[in-house]
Amino acid sequence: MRKLRAAFRLLPSSSNGVRAGLVAAALALGLAGAPAQGQDMAGVTDSEIVIGQSGQLSGPLSALTHEVRLGASLCFDQVNAAGGVRGRKIRVVALDDAYDPKQAADNTRRLIDEDKVLALFQYAGTPPALAALPIAEARGVPFIAPFTGSDALRQANSRYVFNIKAGYAAELDATVKQLASVGISRIAAVYLNNPFGTGGLAAVEKSVKAHNVALLAQAPLEVDGSKMADAVAVVARQSPQAIVVISAGKPSVDFVDAYLNAGHRSTFYMLSAISNAQLVQALGERARGVVVSQVVPSPWNLSMPISREFQGLAKARGLTEFTFSQMEGFIAARFLVEALQRAGAKPTRASLVQAMESMKSVSLGGYPVELSASQHNSGKFVDLLMMGRDGRFTK
Incomplete structure (x- = not known):
């Protein structure tokens, strides 16, 4: 089946063992080594910042991925409508992998080599994310807020992967x-x-x-x-x-x-x-x-600023049904925007990594992020909710 390309411009255990496996995979792909000269300047022009994503735009998991991407778009649309990040609008290039790790790896090479993205954002699913990470690591491309709680990604000890939710x-x-x-x-x-x-x-x-x-x-x-x-x-x-x-x-x-x-x-x-x-x-x-x-706050919890912000933007878009997956996509996008703001007047892959490592104690509307050069995994929040009679979650 022909690769589906959905590029859209959004307006308004032993961690060493896991890392060794990822690096070995990169070597097998012929990708290991320092990022190519000039690659760190990729993805940024005077008018836009290009971000890459691979996910399930088709197949049995596509509905879930759609919710996550919808939540992220609420944030990106708002930022772009206000002029973008330091005058640059965020453009997300999204490619379909249909939950196929091989396709996710191919998409990753395409996003890096052809689309010249600054970073890879919210890859959906454990197998696709694990297939993509060695490529991102070998090329020195930040791999930000994947939509998976895989412990392999949290134990990878990678310079480039950043998780902001509990595993x-x-x-x-x-x-x-x-x-x-x-x-x-x-x-x-x-x-x-x-x-x-x-x-x-x-x-x-x-x-x-x-x-x-x-x-x-x-x-x-x-x-x-x-x-x-x-x-x-x-x-x-x-x-x-x-x-x-x-x-x-x-x-x-x-x-x-x-x-x-x-x-x-x-x-x-x-x-x-x-x-x-x-x-x-x-x-x-x-x-x-x-x-x-x-692993994220309830989208109905109006006592939290992040939830009020999400609801306001969702209602303005005409959404009447909220989900935790939308909320997770929204928070991840807020995190990326915060990192881009901190990455300097002309962000590079290296400065973006440094920006995320500088977020030692940051509140995204009440959702805490704690990262550093030695700690790329944030997020301890876990809540258990039961589906009630009216189709809403209750404690």
Whole structure:
């Protein structure tokens, strides 16, 4: 299938081991070494700043990626309408990878070599992000706020990757701890059959030991939804009190739907990589009781300046339905804009990295960011919310 290009101009464990694996991948791709001369000046003209992105513009995870990009566009539109960052408008070049790591790697080379982007922003999904990072690192291109909680990205010890939200391990540990606290001791886990899912499963296996919870069954999920009946059967045989769904987007909802349609009952716990709107649309009243961990403030929490800002811009755009995924995209964009403001009169890749490392204690409308030259991972916020009767989350 021909590569889909959606370029849009937005107006108004051992960290050393993980890093070694990434560098080895870069060497295998023939990319390792210092950034090419002049590359650090890429992506900036007198009138614009060009940012690159690879994500799921098509395929089963596209709805979730759309929400994240929509949230980011609210911020970029506002900044551009006010004249941009130091007089330069932000232009995002977005390419479709359909959750295919190879396509994400190809997109990354294209964004760096042909589009000459200043930075790579909010890549969606663990496998695509892991495929792109060695290329970004070898070329010296900042890799900013990927839409994944992968611990591999947080342990990479990379000079160029910056995370501003809690990772999946923190979400899953909070989930298992909550289960133990309410007396649930017999659980199962289903997980996407890729590095995202297996990494999350490893985190659950560690947490159940720490909190004295029994993991009775575990079953893989395929991104395309195949073998769903097998996963349902493996889990249902153990009649778990709760099921932890280590998945994103449509496969998560499809498992719950298949499990309930087969006549089984349980309580479902999901990661932040699921849309509240998607849950309600697919499951209706059956979404009630599903628990989802969240790593950004609620878009309905008007006591926080960042949420009030998000709501104001969303309503001005005509949006009436808010999601946590939109909110995450919005916060990531606010972070990027703040970094660009700090990166100097003519930002370069090097000055952008230094700008992010200077954000030692920054509040983005009440959302804290704490980064430094030795710490590229910020974000400790994790909240567990249950879907209520009216399709809204409650504590």
